Amino acid sequence: MEVILKKDIAGLGYRNDLVIVKDGYARNYLIPKKMVAIATPSEKKSLAEMKKQQAYKEEKVINEAETIADALKGAELKIGVKASSTGKIFGSVNNIMVANAILSQKKIEIDRKTVDINEEHIKEVGKYKATIHLHKNVAIDIDLDVVAE
Numbered sequence: 001m002e003v004i005l006k007k008d009i010a011g012l013g014y015r016n017d018l019v020i021v022k023d024g025y026a027r028n029y030l031i032p033k034k035m036v037a038i039a040t041p042s043e044k045k046s047l048a049e050m051k052k053q054q055a056y057k058e059e060k061v062i063n064e065a066e067t068i069a070d071a072l073k074g075a076e077l078k079i080g081v082k083a084s085s086t087g088k089i090f091g092s093v094n095n096i097m098v099a100n101a102i103l104s105q106k107k108i109e110i111d112r113k114t115v116d117i118n119e120e121h122i123k124e125v126g127k128y129k130a131t132i133h134l135h136k137n138v139a140i141d142i143d144l145d146v147v148a149e
Contacts, residue, residue: 001023001026001038002018002019002038003018003019003039004018004037004043005019005036006034007035016047018039026038061135065135066134068108069139071106071108072102072106072132072142075105075106075142076142076144077102077105078147079097079101079144079146079147080148080149081093081097081125081147081148082148083148087124087126089124089146092121092122093122093128094117095112095115095117098115099111099112101144110132114133116131116132116133117144125147125148126146127144127146129141129144130142
């Protein structure tokens with residue numbers, strides 16, 4: 001029986017996939033739990049239209065992410081922190097501080113969850129790198145210059 005998945009199912013497929021399963025599995029488990037819809041011709045047609053719209057939206061999101069990546073290309077962010085005379089930072093530099101630095105210095109708002117600092121912890125003044133994952137296919141590395149205030 002051909003069915004359209006309404007959500008991700010391990011070992012079977014992802015949301016909006018068209019898959020073939022055994023009749024009993026579909027009737028006794030998947031359909032009662034509302035995990036799938038039977039793939040009628042009208043359902044297939046609406047699925048094709050939905051996938052077309054999703055592809056258009058995805059392309060738009062990727063273009064926006066690439067625009068932001070171009071704006072951040074080659075950027076070096078200065079992050080001022082309180083530090084001792086030996087260069088040790090009181091606390092550590094985290095992804096929130098990096099996102100705030102991008103907002104204040106480049107006027108680009110970035111979600112803090114997309115920032116990945118390459119070092120495990122930044123606890124000293126110096127130069128570091130961070131990766132910003134704007135989309136699953138778009139990521140950019142930026143340089144961080146951690147300086148004492």
